[in-house]
Amino acid sequence: GNWSKLAAQQALTQDDLLSFDTFGNVSLIHITDIHAQLVPIYFREPSVNIGVGDNRGAVPHLTGGDFRKLYGIDDGSPSHYALSSGDFQALAGAYGRMGGLDRVATVVNSIRADRPDAILLDGGDTWHGSYTCYHSQGQDMVNAMNALKPEAMTFHWEFTLGSERVQELVEGLPFAALGQNIFDAEWDEPAELFKPYKFFERGGVKVAVIGQAFPYMPIANPRWMFPDYSFGIRDENMQAMVDEVRAQGAECVVVLSHNGFDVDKKMASVVTGIDVILSGHTHDALPEPVLIGETIIVASGSNGKFVSRVDLDIQNGRMMGFRHKLIPIFSDVITPDPDMAALIQAERAPHADTLSEVIGQTDSVLYRRGNFNGSWDDLICDALISEREAEIALSPGVRWGPSLVPGDITREDIWNVTSMSYGEAYRTEMTGEFLKVVLEDVADNIFNPDPYYQQGGDMVRTGGLGYTIDVTKPQGERISNLTLLKTGELIDPSKSYVVAGWASVNEGTEGPQIWDVVENHIRKLGTVSVSENNSVIVVNG
């Protein structure tokens, strides 16, 4: 690509990004999966995002040129850069960083200028993912979001702050904390701290917003941090809640969901009476809603990169039509809201020197998203092998974490891709047989053809270990040719290997924090160059 920054930015104006013909009588504003990114970042969308079963080839499982073709997006256009992969480095140079909650505030304020009673909803994964969020235990994000004034929120990574902190923060929220699927584990009754739904009267329309927290919290994250809660999809209870709010006069039913996109599609086909699902967790950004029966599903991306606006025309308890726009937050084009900018500045100021310290440089684009590997994770795996003296490294297939273009790597950049409340980098021995079980298990949590078995992450990243995966096979048969890369030999099921990893869900995991491991590694390297990773061979992808 040969995109000049000037030409690119001339093609974009704040007015264009915000233009919208106000429609109907209700406006929804959706933001989700911010992962504590208060300031603009780069974020490369995935080039590999395989759909299985009925979702093979369906959005959001189209990437790059296929995605652009489907939506009629021109190569090199702003939408190419914001929504799809390909030519990332060049386009990043042209279009700059995305997001920033001060720019988001400008967008939200502009929508409220059109429709003062628009309902702003936060899909969760908000209080997690940065240095300042970690050190304030989510307080920086709570302060910023309170200033943005959402009407309701649902949850996922928030629970990794631990039950007590979650309770403390939720009790102080000036808006609704929703989750029809958040139950008290002891008595299997709805958790008192969270309400299943909340009513809003807007434009003479009674709107019910039902919350749906991440269903598989105790599996994907350490349940010992929140032992008093149980989750699950609970679609029967969702149907009961939809029926209940309809019986109470709801003319429009919105689900604020952290299910992940394919799970939301299935839930929309099982539960009747939902008008709109605002979908989060799988970090997909779609320029148009997907229609399942009479339910529209809206996906609004991650890391503060997008805001969705959905205007609805509700007449006599029926959704007669909608108008939708996925607004990309081009940070160089949208003027920051001064109040929010000041608030963010105040949150970050005490940490400014720590955040901005340059640890090293990168020659390569560092990114994470993709089903099998990303250059950030390759670097993290290299750090684990080197710093923890291991043969094999495992790194979780989380979908959060911004990208970097060649240049400086600061401490903040490292924290943005590693920060969590259980970041200990363990070192242990695993047999070859167990390694295979781990990979098979995680693969089935991604590629099971039934969406209700999908937990919405990407495949565990491996360092020092190669394999072949057939995503269409059942659990136990997907993974083959496990190879120890340093010797080129097949993994011996009965032999033990030294494995380093991080983000174990086990209580009492010991080791240095992963951000320190990565920082030490980058300091020693000086300049990072990540070569292409060909260690995973995908069959039927």
Next chain:
Amino acid sequence: IGLGGVAALALPLQAAAMVDDKIAAFTGGADVGEGGLTLTAPEIAENGNTVPVEVSAPGAVSILLLAAGNPNPDVCTFNFGPLAGAQAASTRIRLARTQEVVAVAKMADGSFVRAAQEVKVTIGGCGG
């Protein structure tokens, strides 16, 4: 990635036979039909050490619950008394691995019906 709750990897070969034996002991060898018994369990266990299971068989006298993939498949037997408000009960059980949970109900007329559901016990995925 998880790495929690590392399950027993090998299913004892005799497990299936053990389940058949347990059922035969409960039924006295009578035929076991289908229908009229509902077994509800999660598709995926949040915690293999405490998996919620509900059984319901209107008109049943008792319901036997078995975990087909545990080293010992016995779980519990519900016997319903004259004041039972429904022939239904819920409890929480231990599952060593992904497996079928099996229920067999003895009906008032002495007949038997069976229901089963697979529950996945996973060592964990990753998060979006």
Next chain:
Amino acid sequence: MADNVKPRVKVPKSASAGEVITLKTLISHTMESGQRKNKAGEIIPRSIINRFTCDFNGQNVIDVTLEPAISTNPYFEFQSQVPEAGEFTFTWYDDDGSVYTETKAISVG
């Protein structure tokens, strides 16, 4: 008697005559399966609640036989008829011979 064994039950305070109500019970108990080993590698002996019953005014509601696959802190949820005012008696039987009981009155009206 095992340590820290504490039964808890959830019973509505009142019902109408003939109503079917939902009961929930929990008892804090390790339910030692007899399959775990201690740090010295020795099998920890089995020690579980092996039977649970619920009666109302002397008539049985449910009688459960428990095996080691029942989770720590055994939980039961079931339904009972309430023909008249009276008292529920919940009884848990421990392997060690201990018997724990809890009672709850319910009014009708």
